[in-house]
Amino acid sequence: MPSPGGWAPEVPCARCERRVPGLAWGELCRECRAERTRRAAGVARRVALAATTAVGLYVALVTPPVPLIRVYGIVAILATYLLVRQIVHRVAMELLPR
Numbered sequence: 001m002p003s004p005g006g007w008a009p010e011v012p013c014a015r016c017e018r019r020v021p022g023l024a025w026g027e028l029c030r031e032c033r034a035e036r037t038r039r040a041a042g043v044a045r046r047v048a049l050a051a052t053t054a055v056g057l058y059v060a061l062v063t064p065p066v067p068l069i070r071v072y073g074i075v076a077i078l079a080t081y082l083l084v085r086q087i088v089h090r091v092a093m094e095l096l097p098r
């Protein structure tokens with residue numbers, strides 16, 4: 001069914017099949033996209049915490065107790081959390097089932 005203005009066709013959401021004006025074919029509506037983003041954030045947070053724990057254990061157990069090296073280790077731990085969370089979130093947004 002065309003929208004009242006006639007310029008934006010109503011396309012069904014790829015997940016819930018609710019018709020939304022201006023949506024591209026195969027895309028998710030705003031609510032489905034928000035729900036997918038929330039699930040991806042959860043997966044990303046769990047994977048990032050596991051990776052950060054591994055790096056933290058490595059820094060604590062393997063690196064020598066020199067202050068400068070400890071500082072670099074802490075920077076590496078923080079960078080690991082941020083990067084892994086970002087990467088896993090992006091991948092989960094693509095790969096999570098609908």
Ligand SMILES: [Zn+2]
Nearest residue numbers: 013016029032
């Ligand atoms: Zn939807």
